[in-house]
Amino acid sequence: MLTTSCVLDFVKWSTYCLQKIGCDGIIGSSAREDRCGVCNGDGHSCKIVKGDFNHTKGRAMKDSTKRSINSDWKIELPGEFQLAGTTVRYVRRGLWEKMSAKGPTKTPLYLMVNLSCRERWCVCVLGGGVCVCVSLSCRE
Structure with a gap:
């Protein structure tokens, strides 16, 4: 699962954010795999x-x-x-x-x-x- 983080690009003056992606492949989802x-x-x-x-x-x-x-x-x-x-x-x-x-x-x-x-x-x-x-x- 990806964690949320943001990186400021000083050349383009814009911010890119990575959002969580659950095991279901949906951005922003909190879905996680169980012990199995x-x-x-x-x-x-x-x-x-x-x-x-x-x-x-x-x-x-x-x-x-x-x-x-x-x-x-x-x-x-x-x-x-x-x-x-x-x-x-x-x-x-x-x-x-x-x-x-x-x-x-x-x-x-x-x-x-x-x-x-x-x-x-x-x-x-x-x-x-x-x-x-x-x-x-x-x-x-």
């Missing part, structure tokens, strides 16, 4: 799920039919995968990973992130549109 990264959200579209996870650091994506990327004890090669009625693109370079999906999705799509927290997953439920999850932090 949703613009004007209420913080309820993501949740912490506790359980047992034995992999090393990594990301996995799974749809409601149990089709998945990077789960079931395997790491996928980069590529495109069909999940939840949309194409998910998976890119991996060393330890860096990126998953992106252009929607809309036809069924729920779950992004699971192992944050190396003991027995803790973060799950993001995506409901359509474009979603790119580069990083996600757990907040209780």
Whole structure:
């Protein structure tokens, strides 16, 4: 979000002001992203799920039919995968990973992130549109 500031241009004798732009893209808007990264959200579209996870650091994506990327004890090669009625693109370079999906999705799509927290997953439920999850932090 941009902050409001003004700069006086002594050559032109005029003032230029920058106004706040909310996450909704509207000038002057006070819209902010919630803890789940949703613009004007209420913080309820993501949740912490506790359980047992034995992999090393990594990301996995799974749809409601149990089709998945990077789960079931395997790491996928980069590529495109069909999940939840949309194409998910998976890119991996060393330890860096990126998953992106252009929607809309036809069924729920779950992004699971192992944050190396003991027995803790973060799950993001995506409901359509474009979603790119580069990083996600757990907040209780």
